[in-house]
Amino acid sequence: MSTKINILVVEDEKNIRNFISTTLKNNDYKVIECQTGSEALSISTSHCPDVILLDLGLPDLDGINVLKSLRSWSAVPIIIISARTQETEKVTALDLGADDYITKPFGTSELLARIRTALRHSTKHSPNKVFRVKDLLIDFDKRLVSVQNKEVHLTQIEFKLVSLLAQNAGKVLTYDHIITSIWGPYADKNNQILRVNMANIRRKIEENPGDPKYIFTEVGVGYRMIEDQDSMHMS
Numbered sequence: 001m002s003t004k005i006n007i008l009v010v011e012d013e014k015n016i017r018n019f020i021s022t023t024l025k026n027n028d029y030k031v032i033e034c035q036t037g038s039e040a041l042s043i044s045t046s047h048c049p050d051v052i053l054l055d056l057g058l059p060d061l062d063g064i065n066v067l068k069s070l071r072s073w074s075a076v077p078i079i080i081i082s083a084r085t086q087e088t089e090k091v092t093a094l095d096l097g098a099d100d101y102i103t104k105p106f107g108t109s110e111l112l113a114r115i116r117t118a119l120r121h122s123t124k125h126s127p128n129k130v131f132r133v134k135d136l137l138i139d140f141d142k143r144l145v146s147v148q149n150k151e152v153h154l155t156q157i158e159f160k161l162v163s164l165l166a167q168n169a170g171k172v173l174t175y176d177h178i179i180t181s182i183w184g185p186y187a188d189k190n191n192q193i194l195r196v197n198m199a200n201i202r203r204k205i206e207e208n209p210g211d212p213k214y215i216f217t218e219v220g221v222g223y224r225m226i227e228d229q230d231s232m233h234m235s
């Protein structure tokens with residue numbers, strides 16, 4: 001029998017906490033619950049959870065400070081639970097090392113998908129050589145992108161952008177993270193050049209760039225590539 005995956009749920013709102021716990025337990029995860037930031041820090045040390053779901057608005061500490069403190073010693077996947085109004089906090093959290101965020105209210109399938117993605121990224125050692133989803137195929141070694149078996153010609157920057165998003169498929173990458181990864185830490189943090197490149201990529205790979213099916217915009221936060229088929233079939 002395999003050991004159950006252990007998830008720490010840090011949430012002070014009882015209804016949400018119960019909803020998350022029940023969902024996770026029904027899906028064969030082991031759950032530890034707590035309501036404050038200080039409990040979260042001590043339980044993380046004593047129980048070594050495999051994933052932490054962290055609410056930002058906690059009664060004692062700010063969730064952002066809990067995240068900072070955890071990240072100073074632990075690489076455990078952390079998924080932020082945020083309210084829709086906390087857009088800048090989402091960005092801050094992702095840039096401080098949170099793996100993902102989920103916006104209230106959310107459904108069970110979204111919650112479970114986020115957890116699977118976070119777990120997959122934490123255990124993945126070498127990136128796949130090929131990314132395939134729907135009609136899109138990216139071959140990282142051959143530096144080749146095709147849609148419906150037709151090769152798409154991307155510039156070098158465009159290819160780097162698509163690869164970065166595909167290697168982190170299912171996970172939102174912030175504007176700053178993408179800009180730093182592609183153009184380096186001294187790049188101008190102006191999003192304009194990123195937006196122009198993304199528009200060009202969408203024109204080349206999306207059937208309808210206004211209603212993309214591969215790369216989604218997370219408004220005010222960044223971009224997210226749809227999960228590849230292999231990982232969707234996993235677990």
Ligand code: CA
Pocket residue numbers: 011012013055056057058
């Ligand atoms: Ca709260």
